[in-house]
Amino acid sequence: MAQVSIIGGGSWGIALAVLLRKNGHEITVWSALEREIAMLREFREHKMLPGVKLPEEIVFTTDDREAVEGKDLLVMAVASSYTRETAHRLSSLVAPRQKILNVAKGIEEHTVMTLSEIIEQEIPQADVAVMSGPSHAEEVGRGIPTTIVVGAGTKATAEYIRSLFMNEVFRVYITPDILGMELGGALKNVVALAAGIADGLGYGDNTKAALITRGITEIARLGTAMGGKFETFCGLTGIGDLIVTCASMHSRNRRAGILIGQGKTCEEAMEEVRMVVEGVYSAKAAMELARKYNVQMPIIEQVNAVLFEGRSAAQAVKELMLRDKKLEVSDLPWPEENR
Numbered sequence: 001m002a003q004v005s006i007i008g009g010g011s012w013g014i015a016l017a018v019l020l021r022k023n024g025h026e027i028t029v030w031s032a033l034e035r036e037i038a039m040l041r042e043f044r045e046h047k048m049l050p051g052v053k054l055p056e057e058i059v060f061t062t063d064d065r066e067a068v069e070g071k072d073l074l075v076m077a078v079a080s081s082y083t084r085e086t087a088h089r090l091s092s093l094v095a096p097r098q099k100i101l102n103v104a105k106g107i108e109e110h111t112v113m114t115l116s117e118i119i120e121q122e123i124p125q126a127d128v129a130v131m132s133g134p135s136h137a138e139e140v141g142r143g144i145p146t147t148i149v150v151g152a153g154t155k156a157t158a159e160y161i162r163s164l165f166m167n168e169v170f171r172v173y174i175t176p177d178i179l180g181m182e183l184g185g186a187l188k189n190v191v192a193l194a195a196g197i198a199d200g201l202g203y204g205d206n207t208k209a210a211l212i213t214r215g216i217t218e219i220a221r222l223g224t225a226m227g228g229k230f231e232t233f234c235g236l237t238g239i240g241d242l243i244v245t246c247a248s249m250h251s252r253n254r255r256a257g258i259l260i261g262q263g264k265t266c267e268e269a270m271e272e273v274r275m276v277v278e279g280v281y282s283a284k285a286a287m288e289l290a291r292k293y294n295v296q297m298p299i300i301e302q303v304n305a306v307l308f309e310g311r312s313a314a315q316a317v318k319e320l321m322l323r324d325k326k327l328e329v330s331d332l333p334w335p336e337e338n339r
């Protein structure tokens with residue numbers, strides 16, 4: 001049995017707390033917000049996971065020391081915009097090579113760093129790993145079969161973390177390609193906003209399939225230019241997570257996109273969804289990275305224009321449809337060129 005702390009009491013952190021408790025581990029849930037902890041203690045349920053009872057044995061705390069000291073694993077489940085300040089706050093309490101698993105998805109806007117890079121910068125003594133894949137908290141909380149990937153700096157760390165999480169409804173794969181995983185997880189949220197916008201405009205399955213397929217092409221183009229492995233973008237943390245996020249009503253990014261497609265502003269949509277819409281924060285960072293690595297990301301460019309420059313959603317779709325004519329796969333030769 002391991003001692004695990006979940007850092008952040010949002011829906012994903014709580015779903016993972018319930019899963020890990022079912023696997024027999026001792027769980028502490030930490031939040032920076034006293035009010036969140038008081039509600040979880042009192043109601044033993046998270047508002048976004050109705051019907052998922054939080055076992056009595058889970059300890060809830062706002063005490064940093066209680067959350068960190070002596071734990072076998074810290075699961076960083078705060079929204080990406082709080083990753084740096086939370087890591088900074090807890091840093092001095094983290095022991096050398098203490099394991100930290102980031103489960104949030106995002107890229108920091110002003111530094112364009114991935115979340116594991118931020119944690120490593122703030123807590124250099126930690127052994128940092130990531131977990132990502134198609135996994136809505138609402139379904140994991142209900143024990144619906146789910147597959148996911150753990151990436152780590154060593155195989156031993158990845159295998160250890162897998163041993164804590166894996167059970168008959170939660171299958172865990174492992175990989176050394178942390179960068180590819182994190183880029184896939186962050187960038188799919190921006191494409192999911194586009195998929196939601198298309199739904200909000202009343203478009204259909206053809207449009208959705210186009211956005212998913214061309215979206216993963218964009219993600220892989222940037223991701224491989226940055227050093228991620230192409231195969232990772234074809235896997236659970238790439239196309240897998242993109243499909244689930246573009247297709248599911250559980251997705252906050254898709255739901256925010258639908259509202260924007262229906263005519264709401266970005267701020268109004270975020271207000272209405274009332275949970276973290278990570279794609280809005282990753283969109284600008286993605287554009288910055290596209291410029292830095294000199295790759296084309298037309299869908300992500302149009303999402304930025306709609307979110308931040310006042311372009312109408314319908315105009316953005318028109319611009320995507322009428323952009324320069326292209327080959328589908330850029331380096332396939334024509335028969336006549338081989339003669």
Ligand SMILES: NC(=O)C1=CN([C@@H]2O[C@H](COP(=O)(O)OP(=O)(O)OC[C@H]3O[C@@H](n4cnc5c(N)ncnc54)[C@H](OP(=O)(O)O)[C@@H]3O)[C@@H](O)[C@H]2O)C=CC1
Pocket residue numbers: 007008009010011012013030031032033036048077078079080082086103104105106135136137138274275276278
């Ligand atoms: N929900 C899902 O299905 C999945 C979510 N994720 C990722 O997990 C991350 C968290 O998402 P989710 O749990 O759904 O988000 P929620 O909107 O449910 O919760 C927001 C998170 O932000 C934290 N937070 C809010 N204010 C502060 C603060 N001042 N300081 C520190 N932390 C704060 C909350 O902590 P607290 O509650 O303690 O206040 C909570 O962990 C996101 O990056 C998301 O992309 C990944 C896979 C699945």
Ligand SMILES: O=C(CO)COP(=O)(O)O
Pocket residue numbers: 105133134135136137189192241244245250251252253254276277278
């Ligand atoms: O990452 C997720 C599922 O894998 C959750 O996506 P949303 O943040 O859009 O809800």
